[in-house]
Structure formats: C-alpha cells, structure tokens
Amino acid sequence: MSGSLIVVERLVKRYGDHTILDDVNLDVKAGQVLVVIGPSGSGKSTLLRCLAALEPMQHGSIRIDGKLAAKGKEEADGEPDAASLRDLRQRIGMVFQQFNLFPHLTVLENITLAPRRVRGMTQAGADRLGIELLRKVGLEDKRDVYPERLSGGQQQRAAIARALAMQPKVMLFDEVTSALDPELVGEVLRTMRQLAEQGMTMLVVTHEMGFARDVADDVIFMDKGKIVERAAPEVIFEHPKEARTRAFLERLLDREGRRQ
Amino acid sequence: MNDFQFTRILVYLPDLLRGVGVTFQIGLVSASIGLVLGLVLALMKFSRHPLAYWPAYVYVEFFRTTPPLIQIVWLYYGLPLITGQDLGAFGAAAVALGLNVSAFYSEIYRAGLVGVHRTQWQASRVLGLSLSDTLRFVIVPQAVRNVLPPMGTTTIYLIKDTALASAIGTPELLRIGQLISVETFRPVETLTMVAILYFAVTYPVALFVDWLERRFKIART
Numbered sequence: 001m002s003g004s005l006i007v008v009e010r011l012v013k014r015y016g017d018h019t020i021l022d023d024v025n026l027d028v029k030a031g032q033v034l035v036v037i038g039p040s041g042s043g044k045s046t047l048l049r050c051l052a053a054l055e056p057m058q059h060g061s062i063r064i065d066g067k068l069a070a071k072g073k074e075e076a077d078g079e080p081d082a083a084s085l086r087d088l089r090q091r092i093g094m095v096f097q098q099f100n101l102f103p104h105l106t107v108l109e110n111i112t113l114a115p116r117r118v119r120g121m122t123q124a125g126a127d128r129l130g131i132e133l134l135r136k137v138g139l140e141d142k143r144d145v146y147p148e149r150l151s152g153g154q155q156q157r158a159a160i161a162r163a164l165a166m167q168p169k170v171m172l173f174d175e176v177t178s179a180l181d182p183e184l185v186g187e188v189l190r191t192m193r194q195l196a197e198q199g200m201t202m203l204v205v206t207h208e209m210g211f212a213r214d215v216a217d218d219v220i221f222m223d224k225g226k227i228v229e230r231a232a233p234e235v236i237f238e239h240p241k242e243a244r245t246r247a248f249l250e251r252l253l254d255r256e257g258r259r260q
Numbered sequence: 261m262n263d264f265q266f267t268r269i270l271v272y273l274p275d276l277l278r279g280v281g282v283t284f285q286i287g288l289v290s291a292s293i294g295l296v297l298g299l300v301l302a303l304m305k306f307s308r309h310p311l312a313y314w315p316a317y318v319y320v321e322f323f324r325t326t327p328p329l330i331q332i333v334w335l336y337y338g339l340p341l342i343t344g345q346d347l348g349a350f351g352a353a354a355v356a357l358g359l360n361v362s363a364f365y366s367e368i369y370r371a372g373l374v375g376v377h378r379t380q381w382q383a384s385r386v387l388g389l390s391l392s393d394t395l396r397f398v399i400v401p402q403a404v405r406n407v408l409p410p411m412g413t414t415t416i417y418l419i420k421d422t423a424l425a426s427a428i429g430t431p432e433l434l435r436i437g438q439l440i441s442v443e444t445f446r447p448v449e450t451l452t453m454v455a456i457l458y459f460a461v462t463y464p465v466a467l468f469v470d471w472l473e474r475r476f477k478i479a480r481t
Contacts, residue, residue, distance in 0.1 A: 166387060
C-alpha cells in the first residue's frame with residue numbers, strides 16, 4: 001500500500017456559532033478516487049474548500065505528502081511557512097460547480113495563465129501543454145474561443161484542463177455536474193473517468209451515484225459535518241452499516257426511481 | 261431682441277482658446293492625480309486593516325460631501341496660511357480638483373472590483389496565482405469594463421468643474437469669458453461661446469471613452 005497523500009486530522013470548521021465540519025478525519029492514498037456523498041449542508045463542499053485552502057479552519061490540520069499544509073486558527077503549535085505552503089497548494093487542483101473560467105481570456109489562455117505565471121513556463125511551452133490538455137478533454141478545436149461561446153459541458157471540461165495544467169497530485173471536484181443540463185453530464189463524467197483510469201488521486205463531491213458506484217475506490221457518506229461512514233461502493237450501496245446512510249440512499253434512490 | 265452680436269466676441273477667440281488650454285491642463289493634471297490616488301484609496305478601502313481602511317473612508321466621505329469650490333478656496337487661501345506653501349492659482353485648482361475627484365474615482369474603482377464575481381478570486385487562488393497576478397491578469401481586465409462608463413461621466417463632470425477655478429482667478433475658460441463679458445457687456449453671447457468651447461473639450465473625452473468601451477468589449481467575444 002502506498003503512503004498517504006492527504007491526511008486530515010480533527011478538522012473543525014465553524015461559521016460563527018454554526019459548526020460546518022465537526023472533527024473530520026480523512027486519509028487519502030495516492031491514486032485513490034474517493035466520492036463524497038451526503039445531504040446538502042452536510043459539509044461536503046466545505047471539506048473540499050478547506051483542502052484547497054479557500055476556507056480557514058478553527059481546529060485540526062491538513063497534511064499533504066506528510067507536510068503541514070493548513071492548520072486551525074485556534075491551534076497552538078507550528079505554522080507552515082509561506083513558501084512551502086504555495087508549493088503544497090500547487091499539488092491540489094480544484095474544479096467548481098460553476099466552472100469559474102476567466103471570461104475575458106480564450107480557452108487556451110485560461111489554461112496557460114497559471115503555468116506561465118506560477119510555474120514560470122514560457123509562452124510556447126505553456127501553449128504546447130495547453131493544446132495537449134485540450135486534446136485530452138476533447139476541446140482542441142476550441143482553443144481560441146471565449147468561454148461564453150461554449151456549452152456548460154465544454155466549459156467544465158476546459159476548467160478541468162485548466163486545473164490539470166498545474167500538474168496537481170490531487171484533483172478536487174465540487175459538484176461539477178450539478179449546474180449542467182442532463183444531456184451534458186455524460187461528457188464531463190467521461191473526462192473524469194479517464195482521469196481516474198490514468199491514476200489521478202481524486203476527491204469527488206457529487207450526486208451522480210452511477211459514477212460513485214463505477215469509479216470510486218471508497219464512498220464517504222457525510223452528514224451534519226461528520227463523516228458517518230466510509231466504505232467500498234458496493235458496501236455503501238448494498239449493505240450500509242449506518243442507519244443514516246441507509247435513510248439517505250433510500251430517499252435518493254426513491255427520488256431517482258420516480259424520475260424515471 | 262434679435263440683435264445677438266457674436267461677431268463682437270469672435271475677436272476675443274484667441275484669448276478664449278488660451279483659456280481652453282488652461283482648462284484642459286487643469287483637467288489633465290487633476291484627472292491624473294485622481295486616477296492614481298483614487299486607485300490607492302479604493303485598495304485601502306478593501307483592506308481589513310483599520311489604519312488603511314479608516315483614513316481612506318474619512319478622506320472619501322470628506323471630499324465627496326463638501327463643495328469643490330470651497331476645497332479650491334481652502335487650498336488657495338488656507339494652505340499658505342497654515343504651511344506657507346503657495347501653490348498658485350493653477351496649482352491650487354488642479355490639486356484641489358484632483359483630490360476631490362479621487363474620492364469619486366475611488367468609489368468607481370471599488371464598484372468595478374466588487375463587480376467581478378467572487379469566484380474569479382477563488383479560481384485564481386486555487387491555481388496558485390499571487391495577489392498581484394490575480395489583480396493584473398484576472399480582476400482588473402474584467403473590472404475595466406464595469407468601470408469605463410461611470411469613469412467617463414465623472415471625468416466630464418471634472419472638466420466642467422474646472423470652471424470653479426475662475427473663483428480664485430485662474431485664467432481658464434470661464435474666467436476669460438467673464439472678463440470678456442465685462443469688457444463687451446455681452447454676457448449671453450460670450451457665455452454661449454464659452455459653452456461651445458467646453459463642449460469642444462468634453463465631447464472628445466466622451467468619444468474616447470466610447471472607443472475604449474468598444475475596444476474592451478471586442479476583446480472578449
């Protein structure tokens with residue numbers, strides 16, 4: 001078994017008096033694909049945002065490759081220094097529900113900006129990398145198009161390419177298909193499947209249970225800021241241990257059943 | 261009453277054009293002060309640090325809630341009394357208007373920056389872009405588009421406000437017009453002429469801003 005890429009210990013995140021994440025522990029090994037499910041407000045997205053250093057946290061620590069990447073404000077010991085922090089953050093890529101492409105830049109410019117400015121690549125080198133990534137996500141003919149001319153699915157694939165351009169070790173996906181028309185979900189999921197097959201370590205918050213079943217190594221069920229259960233997908237979907245997991249899945253499957 | 265006598269004013273055209281030159285210079289100097297200082301103030305108001313935020317807050321509220329005419333008078337008559345520093349009529353007018361307009365520009369900058377969606381900051385952060393790169397490559401290029409129309413309007417106001425410099429005797433367009441009126445007893449004709457010349461300065465500014473707006477729009481579609 002390879003070593004842990006991400007270790008989250010005793011993570012507590014509060015907004016005012018409201019506790020969003022309550023003592024979360026998580027261990028992600030290199031190459032693992034973890035799918036996080038749970039009702040809205042369970043803290044799934046906030047967990048990803050803490051990992052991406054978009055949210056400060058009150059307690060606990062996040063280690064990447066064994067090095068301290070973030071820790072709670074109310075934690076006493078040890079502060080990660082700024083340089084290694086930047087370095088660590090570059091190992092994490094994130095894709096958002098709303099794509100968040102830069103509207104004033106072409107698809108290719110969206111991808112090459114960070115490699116040029118952060119990794120110090122030349123324009124030519126970054127362009128080569130960008131074109132290669134666009135081919136990978138099936139958008140090579142859209143390189144000089146502005147994002148508003150793309151469909152939602154194309155925008156999301158471009159956003160995935162943009163994140164990959166920083167060559168992260170872990171990719172975080174925050175409900176990346178939730179804002180898409182149903183017929184566009186498939187193309188984004190396909191891209192994510194490919195990525196998983198190539199061995200990318202992934203943390204995926206989604207409501208796509210089919211994806212969870214097929215691609216996940218482990219499924220994590222979260223509720224009320226806690227990880228309630230973590231197990232292989234067949235265990236979670238066929239024989240969940242916890243009553244709360246069962247209740248959530250029954251509600252979800254019931255709703256999906258009625259839709260069909 | 262159809263004995264308007266514009267021809268009598270035309271002999272003064274060279275004087276009026278010199279006034280246009282002074283008006284233009286006051287406008288240019290004060291707009292330059294305002295554009296730079298306004299950006300600094302806007303960034304200070306974004307800061308959570310009280311020593312950055314509060315001075316900027318007080319500055320902006322002070323300058324935008326008191327009449328620019330009085331600000332000019334303070335600088336021209338008041339400053340020499342306090343510091344012994346005499347800016348002269350041109351200097352006092354240009355600096356006072358620059359300080360004044362920076363308060364308005366700063367609010368426009370602020371609105372422009374706030375108008376760029378929060379998620380653009382997050383996307384930049386996740387990619388590891390530094391604060392200055394995020395501003396330079398992501399936020400400001402988008403804010404410019406929001407900012408241009410109100411910037412243009414405020415600058416046109418500013419150019420017309422340079423007429424207030426006449427109160428301390430700066431030989432700008434309105435002041436020259438006043439002198440000609442007194443000499444010729446033809447205030448209506450003179451001031452009409454003056455208004456036309458103001459238009460000749462402000463309208464190109466409006467056209468320039470329109471052009472900028474078009475340029476920044478084409479760049480994105």
